[in-house]
Amino acid sequence: MFEHHENDDFEEYIKERKKGTTETDVEQRIEERAKRRRGKLNGFLCFIAGMAVSFVLVYVGFVIALNKGGFTHIFTSGNGSKLDYKKIEEKTSLLQSIIDKYFLFDEDMTKVEDGIYAGMMNGLDDPYTVYYTKEEYKALNEDTEGKYSGIGASVSQNPKTKIITIVNVFDNSPAKEGGLLPGDIIYKIDGEEVTGTDLDVLVKTKIRGVEGSSFTMTVIRGDEKKQVDLNLTRRSIEVQTVSSKMLNDGIGYVAVSQFDAVTSEQFKSNIESLKSQGMKKLIVDLRGNPGGLLDQVVDMLDYILPEGLVLYTEDKKTETEKNTMQKTRVN
Numbered sequence: 001m002f003e004h005h006e007n008d009d010f011e012e013y014i015k016e017r018k019k020g021t022t023e024t025d026v027e028q029r030i031e032e033r034a035k036r037r038r039g040k041l042n043g044f045l046c047f048i049a050g051m052a053v054s055f056v057l058v059y060v061g062f063v064i065a066l067n068k069g070g071f072t073h074i075f076t077s078g079n080g081s082k083l084d085y086k087k088i089e090e091k092t093s094l095l096q097s098i099i100d101k102y103f104l105f106d107e108d109m110t111k112v113e114d115g116i117y118a119g120m121m122n123g124l125d126d127p128y129t130v131y132y133t134k135e136e137y138k139a140l141n142e143d144t145e146g147k148y149s150g151i152g153a154s155v156s157q158n159p160k161t162k163i164i165t166i167v168n169v170f171d172n173s174p175a176k177e178g179g180l181l182p183g184d185i186i187y188k189i190d191g192e193e194v195t196g197t198d199l200d201v202l203v204k205t206k207i208r209g210v211e212g213s214s215f216t217m218t219v220i221r222g223d224e225k226k227q228v229d230l231n232l233t234r235r236s237i238e239v240q241t242v243s244s245k246m247l248n249d250g251i252g253y254v255a256v257s258q259f260d261a262v263t264s265e266q267f268k269s270n271i272e273s274l275k276s277q278g279m280k281k282l283i284v285d286l287r288g289n290p291g292g293l294l295d296q297v298v299d300m301l302d303y304i305l306p307e308g309l310v311l312y313t314e315d316k317k318t319e320t321e322k323n324t325m326q327k328t329r330v331n
Helices: 007-019 023-067 085-102 109-122 134-145 174-178 199-207 263-276 294-304
Strands: 147-150 153-157 164-169 185-189 214-221 226-233 235-238 242-246 251-256 281-285 308-314 320-325
Touching: 134 147, 153 199, 164 174, 174 226, 185 199, 242 263, 251 263, 263 294, 294 308
Parallel strands: 251 281
Antiparallel strands: 147 235, 153 164, 164 185, 185 214, 214 226, 242 251, 308 320
């Protein structure tokens, strides 16, 4: 009984009904209204299409401008090949404001700054790329020099109990002369108990020190757990990184614990000693060796190998540095 018509045709529709317009005329007017609706829809679709084309053109122009170097003061390259220092500054400033507002303790700004540099290196995801602080770099050099001012003993720490034990006592060392024995447990240094102290901290702050200075080490010895006080005087110590012995059938055995600045000369000395004992064959044991100085490795290989290329390094620009044996030194 009811028919739906658009609002703009409503008044005309009422007039038509009152005049008794024929069914044919009504169908013609319905067709005309349908044409007008299709025209409006087509116009709207054209508008949308025009907007889409305009967006594409603007985007293409924007990309071209970027590729030609435009807007580089605002944006960084899309492949992440450059750091956006402005963005970094803004973010670190934001983080600093949060720290100023909420961090409970005083900041050590030197440690914070070193942490930023360390984080940058860590972001490379390369275990062989590391940032060292001034103190860490100094300690690294000391560790690879092969010489230090101490007592001449090697120690180890139980990871569970944190007990620190003497593993080896070097010959002709202050430790040997002072009566220190393998198996002794370090209990006190100058009367201060050090059980549970981190091994590196103990060695670097309590045992090593100025050459000629003295201290008292209290150790627990034997099954009786007897406390023994030892007076030890620090002096320059050369780390023994190479040891050797003769095996059966003229086989010489050399063990290299690490590659320090003194390792090459110690290696040569041990080789000559084995040769004097009639060595015909050689075993070089590198098990457990953590590495060290590359130049020491090259010098050692130069001593036992014939002429020729032993290794080379190549950088990202494919520039190559070669290490070649100069001559045969051991027949």
